[in-house]
Amino acid sequence: MAKIPLLKVICWTPQPGDESSDPYSFKIEARDNKCPFASKTVRAFSIFVQHQDSVLDAKLDVAAGRCGFVKFNHFPAGNYGNYSSRYTVYNANDSVIWTSVNAVDSTYFSPGKYKVYLGLGGFDYCDTTIVDSFEVVPENIVTHKNVKVCEGEELLFLPDSTLAQGQSYIWYQETSPGTWVWTGDYPYKKFKPTHGGGYSAFLEYEACTITDTFWISYSLNPAASIATDHDSVCMDDALIQFASIDSLSPSRIVRHFWSFGDGSFDSVAPVSHTYNTMDSFQVHLLVRSDSGCWDTTQNTVWVMPGLSMDSAQDQWTIAGNSASFSIGQSQVLAAYQWQIDSGQGFIDLANAGRFSGANTTTLQFSNVQLDDSTFRFRCRVDLLNCSDISNEAGLHVTKNTGIGSLIEGSVFLYPNPASTTLYIRIESIKAPLSFQIVNSAGQAIQSGTLFNQEEQFDIKSLAPGVYLFHIPGLNGGLRFVKE
Numbered sequence: 493m494a495k496i497p498l499l500k501v502i503c504w505t506p507q508p509g510d511e512s513s514d515p516y517s518f519k520i521e522a523r524d525n526k527c528p529f530a531s532k533t534v535r536a537f538s539i540f541v542q543h544q545d546s547v548l549d550a551k552l553d554v555a556a557g558r559c560g561f562v563k564f565n566h567f568p569a570g571n572y573g574n575y576s577s578r579y580t581v582y583n584a585n586d587s588v589i590w591t592s593v594n595a596v597d598s599t600y601f602s603p604g605k606y607k608v609y610l611g612l613g614g615f616d617y618c619d620t621t622i623v624d625s626f627e628v629v630p631e632n633i634v635t636h637k638n639v640k641v642c643e644g645e646e647l648l649f650l651p652d653s654t655l656a657q658g659q660s661y662i663w664y665q666e667t668s669p670g671t672w673v674w675t676g677d678y679p680y681k682k683f684k685p686t687h688g689g690g691y692s693a694f695l696e697y698e699a700c701t702i703t704d705t706f707w708i709s710y711s712l713n714p715a716a717s718i719a720t721d722h723d724s725v726c727m728d729d730a731l732i733q734f735a736s737i738d739s740l741s742p743s744r745i746v747r748h749f750w751s752f753g754d755g756s757f758d759s760v761a762p763v764s765h766t767y768n769t770m771d772s773f774q775v776h777l778l779v780r781s782d783s784g785c786w787d788t789t790q791n792t793v794w795v796m797p798g799l800s801m802d803s804a805q806d807q808w809t810i811a812g813n814s815a816s817f818s819i820g821q822s823q824v825l826a827a828y829q830w831q832i833d834s835g836q837g838f839i840d841l842a843n844a845g846r847f848s849g850a851n852t853t854t855l856q857f858s859n860v861q862l863d864d865s866t867f868r869f870r871c872r873v874d875l876l877n878c879s880d881i882s883n884e885a886g887l888h889v890t891k892n893t894g895i896g897s898l899i900e901g902s903v904f905l906y907p908n909p910a911s912t913t914l915y916i917r918i919e920s921i922k923a924p925l926s927f928q929i930v931n932s933a934g935q936a937i938q939s940g941t942l943f944n945q946e947e948q949f950d951i952k953s954l955a956p957g958v959y960l961f962h963i964p965g966l967n968g969g970l971r972f973v974k975e
Contacts, residue, residue, distance in 0.1 A: 514556050517537075548612040548619065548620040550577075550612055551569070551722040556628065561696040561698070562600075564610075573614055576612045577595060582608075584606075589601075593760070601699070606627070608624050610645060628699050630699055630700075631699060635703075637705070637707070639707065640782070641708055643710075643711065649681040651693045662919075663692070665691055677687075681693070688711065689710075690710070693705075709783075714744075714787045719735040725772055726799065726875045726878040727795060727797060728875075734777075738779060744782050750763060799878050802880070803819070804884070805817070806941065807926055811890065816855065817854050823875060825875060827873070828852055828873055829850070830847075830870070834867055846860075854875055861888075865886075865887060868884045868885070869886075903916070904918075905972055908972045908973060913950060916948075916970075921923070
């Protein structure tokens, strides 16, 4: 071991060729000459000298984001044993403001200039320090959004900035042009506007000032309703006209959509639609305005059975007797009006004088006279939007000279009792004769005219009991039993 001159400070710089796997050993003695015992202190230490490739190296990456956000990362040049690292950040006053031993880390910094020192260490490697600089500048983030909203629509205002999620913004509303009023502090604003105007969200976050503004264009919804020429129609004419009535000007309605309840659709207004089945149908209408607002409404229409009537028959009777004209069974909701033509055209009959049942399916004409033989009768039927008129039936009146003037010989009714078919035979008939089948309660349940010497009648629908086959002028009529 070589002896080094006595010095207070020793500097030694290894030179190329001094590399060695063995350490250089040093021993330092310090003697206190003023100490009465001349005591001394000895220190020994070793220094390894290695090749320069054993120095640690890495690539430092400093990524500055928005609002003072900075991310630190580094990439070692090799696979170093027992490797460690440390970030140390100094501000412009050379004060340490942040450290981290994580390989990757990040944080926010206030506006200013900074230096970051990356210290690297590892077993059998020389420690290394890498230095970089970065600067954080103030940032002003301003966004603006125009929002169209319809009456009753709920809005959710979320500031556009993703840098400060979860932070409470200071919200303002423009109550008049240029006048902004504070409405509260919220991360977002959810409400139903009742008018248009401006809203603003303001936040000072780290190195950023964030301002988001929203301008609301407010529009009323259209108030749609359905108008029809008929809510109820019959199958004979199941055509319905539909129109759209709205609170807005027709020129502002840009879209109609109809659903007629039977699987059919249309997109015009007004519109007509024909139904092919009897039922009730829910008609839906959706309208949309030029501002994108819409409304929907519905209406119910009914399609009823069509008109049904029997043919009216000519009637023969004797002066002073009655005559009746019938078109069969009545229909629900149908309206009936008998008409008479006495030579001046058909006019409506009223229930007065000798007429009754003028608004039913059967017209009764009592105390007919010879002069009534020229009369013609018919019935008009109205059902919802459908109308029809029966055929015309005439009245034939003969003198009241007794039944003998019309019938010669005997009148036979057979079989009696009868179950399905009843026959009547008149040995000689000179003119058509009116007849009625009357039940035991005195109700006429069937009527008609006899033209031939022998005729038959279907009585299967009659209930069992005793009936009277009545021919005007034939005293008492003929009784028979239905089994």
